[in-house]
Amino acid sequence: MSEQETTVGKRVLRKEDFRLITGEGSYTDDINLPNQTYAYFVRSPMARAGIKGIDLRKALQSEGVVDILTGQQLAEDGLGALPCGWMVLSADGSEMKQPAHPVLANDKVNYVGEPLAIVLAESKRQAKDAAELVEVDYEELPVLTNAREAAVSDIQLYDEIPGNRSFNWELGEKEATDKVFESADHIVSMDIYNNRLIPNAMEPRAAIGDYSRGNQDYTLYTTSQNPHVARLVLTAFVQIAPEHKLRVIAPDVGGGFGSKIYVYSEETACLWAASKIARPVKWTADRSESFLTDAHGRDHHTHGELALSADGTFEGLRIKTIANVGAYLSLFASAVPTYLYGTLLAGQYKTPNVYVEVDSIFTNTAPVDAYRGAGRPEATYILERLVEKAARSLSMDPSEIRRKNFIQPEDFPYQTPVALEYDIGNYEASLDRAMEMAAVSDFDARRADSQARGKLRGLGYSCYIEACGIAPSKMVGELGAGVGLWESGEVRVNATGSVTVLTGAHSHGQGHETTFAQIVADRFGIDIDDVEVVHGDTGRMDMGMGTYGSRSLAVGGSALDRASDKIIAKGLKIAAHLLGVSEEEIEFKAPEFKVKNSNAAKTFQEIAFAAYVPHDYPDDLEPGLAEKAFYDPQNFTYPAGCYICEVEIDPATGVTSIEKFTAVDDFGKIINPMIVEGQVHGGLVQGIGQAMLENCVYDENGQLLSGSYMDYCMPRADDFPNFDVDLTETACTHNPLGVKGCGEAGAIGSPPAVINAITDALGILDMDMPATPYKIWQIISAQEGQ
Amino acid sequence: MSIAIALTVNGKPVSAEVSPDTLLVDFIRDNLNLTGTHVGCDTSQCGACTVHLDGNAIKSCTMLAVQADGSKVVTIEGIGDRDNLHPMQAAFRQCHGLQCGFCTPGMIMSAIDLVNHSDDLTNASIRKGLEGNICRCTGYQNIVKAVETAAKEMEA
Numbered sequence: 030m031s032e033q034e035t036t037v038g039k040r041v042l043r044k045e046d047f048r049l050i051t052g053e054g055s056y057t058d059d060i061n062l063p064n065q066t067y068a069y070f071v072r073s074p075m076a077r078a079g080i081k082g083i084d085l086r087k088a089l090q091s092e093g094v095v096d097i098l099t100g101q102q103l104a105e106d107g108l109g110a111l112p113c114g115w116m117v118l119s120a121d122g123s124e125m126k127q128p129a130h131p132v133l134a135n136d137k138v139n140y141v142g143e144p145l146a147i148v149l150a151e152s153k154r155q156a157k158d159a160a161e162l163v164e165v166d167y168e169e170l171p172v173l174t175n176a177r178e179a180a181v182s183d184i185q186l187y188d189e190i191p192g193n194r195s196f197n198w199e200l201g202e203k204e205a206t207d208k209v210f211e212s213a214d215h216i217v218s219m220d221i222y223n224n225r226l227i228p229n230a231m232e233p234r235a236a237i238g239d240y241s242r243g244n245q246d247y248t249l250y251t252t253s254q255n256p257h258v259a260r261l262v263l264t265a266f267v268q269i270a271p272e273h274k275l276r277v278i279a280p281d282v283g284g285g286f287g288s289k290i291y292v293y294s295e296e297t298a299c300l301w302a303a304s305k306i307a308r309p310v311k312w313t314a315d316r317s318e319s320f321l322t323d324a325h326g327r328d329h330h331t332h333g334e335l336a337l338s339a340d341g342t343f344e345g346l347r348i349k350t351i352a353n354v355g356a357y358l359s360l361f362a363s364a365v366p367t368y369l370y371g372t373l374l375a376g377q378y379k380t381p382n383v384y385v386e387v388d389s390i391f392t393n394t395a396p397v398d399a400y401r402g403a404g405r406p407e408a409t410y411i412l413e414r415l416v417e418k419a420a421r422s423l424s425m426d427p428s429e430i431r432r433k434n435f436i437q438p439e440d441f442p443y444q445t446p447v448a449l450e451y452d453i454g455n456y457e458a459s460l461d462r463a464m465e466m467a468a469v470s471d472f473d474a475r476r477a478d479s480q481a482r483g484k485l486r487g488l489g490y491s492c493y494i495e496a497c498g499i500a501p502s503k504m505v506g507e508l509g510a511g512v513g514l515w516e517s518g519e520v521r522v523n524a525t526g527s528v529t530v531l532t533g534a535h536s537h538g539q540g541h542e543t544t545f546a547q548i549v550a551d552r553f554g555i556d557i558d559d560v561e562v563v564h565g566d567t568g569r570m571d572m573g574m575g576t577y578g579s580r581s582l583a584v585g586g587s588a589l590d591r592a593s594d595k596i597i598a599k600g601l602k603i604a605a606h607l608l609g610v611s612e613e614e615i616e617f618k619a620p621e622f623k624v625k626n627s628n629a630a631k632t633f634q635e636i637a638f639a640a641y642v643p644h645d646y647p648d649d650l651e652p653g654l655a656e657k658a659f660y661d662p663q664n665f666t667y668p669a670g671c672y673i674c675e676v677e678i679d680p681a682t683g684v685t686s687i688e689k690f691t692a693v694d695d696f697g698k699i700i701n702p703m704i705v706e707g708q709v710h711g712g713l714v715q716g717i718g719q720a721m722l723e724n725c726v727y728d729e730n731g732q733l734l735s736g737s738y739m740d741y742c743m744p745r746a747d748d749f750p751n752f753d754v755d756l757t758e759t760a761c762t763h764n765p766l767g768v769k770g771c772g773e774a775g776a777i778g779s780p781p782a783v784i785n786a787i788t789d790a791l792g793i794l795d796m797d798m799p800a801t802p803y804k805i806w807q808i809i810s811a812q813e814g815q
Numbered sequence: 816m817s818i819a820i821a822l823t824v825n826g827k828p829v830s831a832e833v834s835p836d837t838l839l840v841d842f843i844r845d846n847l848n849l850t851g852t853h854v855g856c857d858t859s860q861c862g863a864c865t866v867h868l869d870g871n872a873i874k875s876c877t878m879l880a881v882q883a884d885g886s887k888v889v890t891i892e893g894i895g896d897r898d899n900l901h902p903m904q905a906a907f908r909q910c911h912g913l914q915c916g917f918c919t920p921g922m923i924m925s926a927i928d929l930v931n932h933s934d935d936l937t938n939a940s941i942r943k944g945l946e947g948n949i950c951r952c953t954g955y956q957n958i959v960k961a962v963e964t965a966a967k968e969m970e971a
Contacts, residue, residue, distance in 0.1 A: 046908040049916030050900070052851015052891035056917065059850035231855045231863060231951050232917040283853075283917025284951050316856035538915030538952045707911045710954030738860035738949070746955040747942040775954075 033554045033620060036547040040703035041557065045542040054281040057235040057250050058313045065237065065309035066095050068299055069156035071146040071163045072321070073138035076174070076393035076731020077186070078167035080136055083146060088162035093155030096306055097163065098298070099146045100135035108132060108301060111292065112266040113358035116509040117196050117367050117389075125196035125389070128187045130357035130396075132267065132297045138167070139186065139356035140393050141731055142321030147298045149310060174727040176353035176390040177330045186356075186391050193391045195354060195363065200371040200447050201384035209345035209382045213336035217419045223407045224798045225328035225353070225725040227741055228400050230537075232283020233314035234323065236296040238303030246274055248568075249300045253279040254289045254535050255575020260567050261512070262292040262360070269301050276568040282537035286715070287399035288323045289537065290577050291360040295322070320736040325725055326400025328353035329366065329407045335380075335415040341425050343434045345382040348374060348411060352389050352397075359396035361403070361577075363389065368508050369404030369496070369578075375445035376412045377456040377492045377669055378434040383446045393731040399577060401715055401776040405495040413491045413781035418794050427490050427785070428464060432457060435492075438759075449496060451667045452762045456492060459693040459757045463671040466753050467691040472675070475688075485678040486688075487790025493672070493778035496665035497770035498583030498761075503661075515661040516580070517572040518588030520549060520596050522654040524641035526634030527559040533573015534585030535565050539772060540704045541581060547700055548586055548766070552593040553633050554619025572659070579770030582700065583666050587764045591658035599654060600636045606647040607631055607639060666761045666769035670694035672713075674782040678790050683806030685721065685787060692754045694774050698767035699756065705771045709754050712775020718744035719776070720783035724799050742799075820884040824849070825893030833880045840864040842880035843890060851891040851920045855949070862948030865921035865928075866890045872928030874947075891920035894927065902968035903927050903961070912961035914952035922948045922958060930966045938963070 048054050085097050111130040118124060134145040146163055150156035173179040173186060179193045186193050210216060230252075237250040247270040253259045256277035264272040282289060295312055303310040314322070329350050336345035352366035371385040420427040435456045436443050443451045464470075472488050479486035499505070502513035519531040530549050534541060546560040563569050576585075597617045604622030605612040608629050616625050623630035631639075639646060640654035675689040692709055699705055722742040726734040735741040760767030780798060787800045791808055821830040824847060831846055843849050843866065854876060855863035864876040867889040895901035903923050906912065913919040922945065929944040930936065936944075941962045942955065950958060 042908055043911065045916070046913060047897045049913055049919055050891075050904040050907050050923065051896055052849070052920050054851070054916050056850075056853070058854070059844075229951055230917075231861065231915065231949065232853070233855070281916065283855075284915040286951070313854075316858070316861075540914070703911050707914060707953060707957055710956045711914065711952045712954070714954035715951070737858045738856050739858055743860075743949050743951075745949060746945040746959065747939070749942070749955060751938065751956055751959070752954070 033556060035551045036557055037551050037700050041543055041547055041701055043540050043543045044546060045540065056232055056281045056283055057237065057252050060237060060250055060280065062237060062239055062309040065311045066149045066151065066306065067153040067156045068302065068310050068312035069148045069153065069160045070144040070295060071148065071160050071165065073134065073141060073143045073145060075138060075167055075169055076141050076172040077170040078138050079170060080134065080138065080145065081166040081168050084164040087164070088148065088159045091155065091159035091162055093151040094159045095149040095151065097146055097148045098302055098305060100131055100133035103133050103301065104135055108269060109267045111294065111297065112262060112360065113363055114360045114511045115364040116511065117198055117363040118509065119196045120199040125363055126190045127195060127358040128190065132294045140395050141733060142318065142395065144294050144298070147302050149302055149306060172393045172731040174392050174394050174729065174731050176328065176351045176392055179390045179392045180351055180388055186393065190391060195358060195389040195391060198367045198387045198389070199385065202382060202446065203384045206345045206347055206382040206384035210334065210336045210347060213344055214339040215337040215423060216334055217415055217422050218332065218334040219414060219418060219795055220332050221411055221414060222797050223327045223329040223331065223410055224719060226326040226400055226719055226723050227320055227725050228286045228288035228323055228326060229319070229743060230284030230286055230288055233316055233319045234289065234293065234295065235313040236299040237309055237311045238300035239309045240304040240307060242307050247300060247304065248276045248278065249296065250278045250280065251296045252282050252289050253277065254282065254285040254537060254577055256535065256565055256567050257533055257573040258575050259292050263297060263300065267297055278568065279535055279565040285537045286401045287326065287403055287577060291324055291398060293322065316738065317736060320741065321733055322395055324359045324396050324398035325355065326397065327407060328397050331411050333411040333415050335419050337419055337423065341423050341430045341433055343378050343380040346374060346380050348385040350385070350387045352387055353392050353394065354389050355392060355394045355396035357396050359398035361399045362396060365399050365404045370408050372448050373405050373408035373494060373496060374412060375447050377436060377494050379436050381446060385447065394727055401712065402773045403578065405773065406716065406777045406780060409491065409493040409777050410781050413493070414784065417490065417785040421794060428460060431490065431492050432460060450664065452664055453759045454667060454669050454695060455757060455759050456669060459669065459671040459695055460492060462755060462757055463673050463691050463693040466693065466755060467673040467675065467689060469673065479677050483680070485680055485790040487676050487786040489674045489782045489785025489789055491672045491778050491782035491785065493774065494667055494669040495773060495777050497579035497668055498662050498666035499578035499580050500665060501662050513661065514574055515659050516574055516585040516588045517657065517659050518585060518592050519570065519655065519657040520589060520592040522596060522637045524638055526637040528553065528555065530560055530562045530589060531570040532562060532564050532585050532589065533570055533575065534581035535576045539576065539581060544582065544700045544704060545586060545589055548589055549593055552619065555633060579772040582766065582768050583761065583764055583770050584660055584662055586766050586768060588658045588660035590765045591660055592656045595656035595658060596654060599656070602647055602650055603636050603639050604631045607645065663763045666697065668694060668696050668769040668771065668774050670774060670778060672778040672782040674786040676786045676790055678787065678805060680809045683802035683809060685800065685802070685805060687717065687750055690750065690752045692752060692775065693757060694771065695757045695759055696771040697758065697761040697769035700768065706754055708771045709775045710752060712773060713752055713779050714744045714749060716776040716779030717749065717783055720780040720798050721800050722748065818881050820881055822883050822885060823887045825889055835879065835881055837880040838876055839878045839880045839883050840875035843875060849890050849892050853917055853920060855918065860949065862925055863918050863921040865924040865948065867924060867928065872925050891924060901927070903965040906961040906965035906968065910957045910961035910964055912953060912958040918948060918950045922950060926962045926965065930962065930969050936963065936966050
């Protein structure tokens, strides 16, 4: 039998593309159920107000209205609040504080856009028209939007939460770190604002709730990165239905970036409303609603200090952050500025003492939660800005100060002072490769050339590390997580030898239908076209935890590898029987089960057929060839890399052009380099977008000023050059695939590289993101005025 | 009140009675069930709804269905299918010019228009030409590559 060519490591074109390039994809809004109604939400126009009354009379009489449901009915039905999944303890041991997060606001609204009633009508337009007729009597209350101000304000947003503080969290040795600072040769410090972002997946959120009264079965079609988590939240926490009675389907999903992890009010209300009226309820967000209500990202005010010895050795890092969590704690909200942030502050360096303190503060803004990178971009940003500032302050080359402090290959496994144990890495390798690709040695000549043309040129580095493949359940359980973070995978070999792969991970652009098929096809030596990957439906794949934190391949892919092991183990038994030898005498060499040192063999397909047509079959073996595995990782994975950005600024206009951007990443073993490059490109644009373009702005009344694509500057094609990307490789030591994860690196590593380059060009040490032309022009004008 | 319209969509004659405030994109999606054309914003910025109207790319969220009366509309479903891909569709796949796929139909329709109406496309002019379409996944690089690839094919 001819050997099937292996696919892992190759640029295999995507299986999912055909339907998406021909308009045959099926996103939630493309689905219509018979007899469906359309939902539109009545939302608060105020950032903080008491609800004195809701008058539905006019609206209920509006044409086409089926019903209007409010928070009061929801409370009467005994539905639970939307949960935060991670209990964080304050430094004093007390539990974090949080206001109840109602599905529909009942007596008080706490941010603009918060939903308080769901209007159901025969058409979307009728629902919208009727929503305008709902009269709400608001009593306006004082508003806080800025976390730094909210932390010290006399205004208390929630009676039970003094100082508007959810928690005061710390990590690291405070005393030891303080001591280092007392005797350090040099201290560099800075205050930075990590600008608030709005995720903006291109597909707006959408949901269709469906209910069958006869069976009491519930179905929710929704734009989710993790349909199984949605099922868990809606059943175990909100308690709309028992877990075995709810099916959640997340069909084609148009991007997530974290914003589609959470179970939001709207999706929950659609499912509940469907059961109330016994008709399907469909809702699709307008982009304006997405801006107002999708969980936002970042929004950290941070004071950071780095202590160094005279020769530039890092001795201590001290970080104080005020994190804005918005009006309520969203699902991962408490984990993002703590376990996904403070733990990464060691970076790629051997800094012996690190201490971080985080105040998590409520404001009258949309909930803030994970957005591509989630905590790790914030850690990388403050650290790499401080390192760059230290290099400039000590007149050291920015690459040399990093190199001097790198954790070295022989130091792994390396225990950082902030809880994590890095398994492997080679940071100098990625720095060297990036410097070579970026032609750093010729930079001075390019700078001189820019100068001759009246332009300013700058170069900026960023050496990032992240923790991916979340996460070992035991570890996160100790840290307060409410769930385990394993992944589940099933490999079903069909009687004809084709394979159906089911995964609890969810693809919304990442290409799992291809990469997961590559992994399984190679294990069995079959054609990738004979492998179909199923995901996104709790009715087809029973268990899963979903896709976020660059975990799908490292955790979900490893589960599939383990399930494939079980298939092969069973195949050995069947083959031994069919070939009349003992199991020990059989080996599997894809695609054959063969007798060792003999030509006698059975193909993978023959074994599959025998398993389902067990006429000649071992007496003590169950028929069938389908195996499931749960994989719980032993550690996080630690992708790391080096990014170098080169910019040219026109001092007359303040316009920055990215002349060259080099990204060298170590993601461990690579399954499909084409897909990996695509993930890096996308992450870079989001990270550079944060650094130069994107900014979420609320005014002092809590009105969102950046609430449309005309006000929130989305990265567009002509904002960027082609990026130069490459890989180095140290294989992850603790998962069977040796993989680390690549989904977030671009967004994590790029912002400090950009700002370091721009400040280098301008000859300054500090500036906040986004570095807009206006801001840069102001800096240049001030310099000229001096 | 509704108004009678007659137009050609993907080569087939279509006639319907539509409310005067029906957007062309809603007519395409809801009346004709051609759901490959997407709605990604409400301010004419994202381009996910791009279709061809009488040979030019337009944003179908920014036009009323009644304004398309008598026109020839082509949507993503009208340019090729799996067995017979348009060179632009094929190039998007070949170059990994899509990830989640939501912006892709609009991006492909814009890109075809760009190639049809430009000479000597360069990396920079393709980027400029696609400025009206937002993609949040790909970072645009492989989209640009796909357009470069398809342009050669389409000109040949």
